[in-house]
């Protein structure tokens with residue numbers, strides 16, 4: 611069940627091409643880093659993989675099949691602004707089960723307290739809200755998780771707790787992870803492979819530890 615991007619090209623409107631003919635494959639259970647300078651197109655690339663944006667050229671396939679255009683998306687994206695990723699009119703209980711009932715074990719691993727379930731999104735801190743977004747993204751049908759600066763705005767302890775839970779939960783389930791971050795230490799610690807996104811292309815793929 612690999613996630614494969616083939617010859618992906620994208621530009622906004624008539625603007626310059628952000629990237630052209632990008633090829634990338636992530637295997638199930640793999641933890642891959644994606645790094646590159648600000649504004650180079652990493653978030654846009656992530657949005658295409660998760661089905662929020664259509665490529666101008668090329669395709670994204672999961673296990674050789676096009677990604678579904680409706681229903682639950684097997685490639686889930688968590689980005690750095692949880693408050694913009696939730697419906698403010700829903701209670702947390704509804705939000706977290708948007709893609710299916712979350713595993714209670716995962717909620718516990720993420721430190722989600724039962725009493726938070728009845729709250730509205732604006733009654734939680736950014737870190738508490740992001741825990742819910744991670745729980746929602748690691749739903750029962752998720753095959754790949756794209757973490758786009760997922761813990762950038764959080765303190766070191768919360769950051770470590772969320773990553774530990776995400777990895778501990780994803781790995782035995784063979785969920786692949788794409789970690790987009792400017793924090794080199796985080797990338798070094800988590801990823802077995804790092805993709806460098808530079809002007810318009812994926813420039814090199816560096817392998818660690820085989």
Ligand SMILES: Nc1ncnc2c1ncn2[C@@H]1O[C@H](COP(=O)(O)OP(=O)(O)OP(=O)(O)O)[C@@H](O)[C@H]1O
Pocket residue numbers: 622628646647648649650651652653654655
């Ligand atoms: N909806 C949009 N319409 C037009 N241009 C956009 C749009 N969204 C992003 N861009 C532009 O596309 C370029 C790439 O943005 P993107 O957010 O994908 O980069 P990034 O590599 O993730 O950057 P960062 O590391 O700062 O998050 C930027 O120049 C940005 O201004």
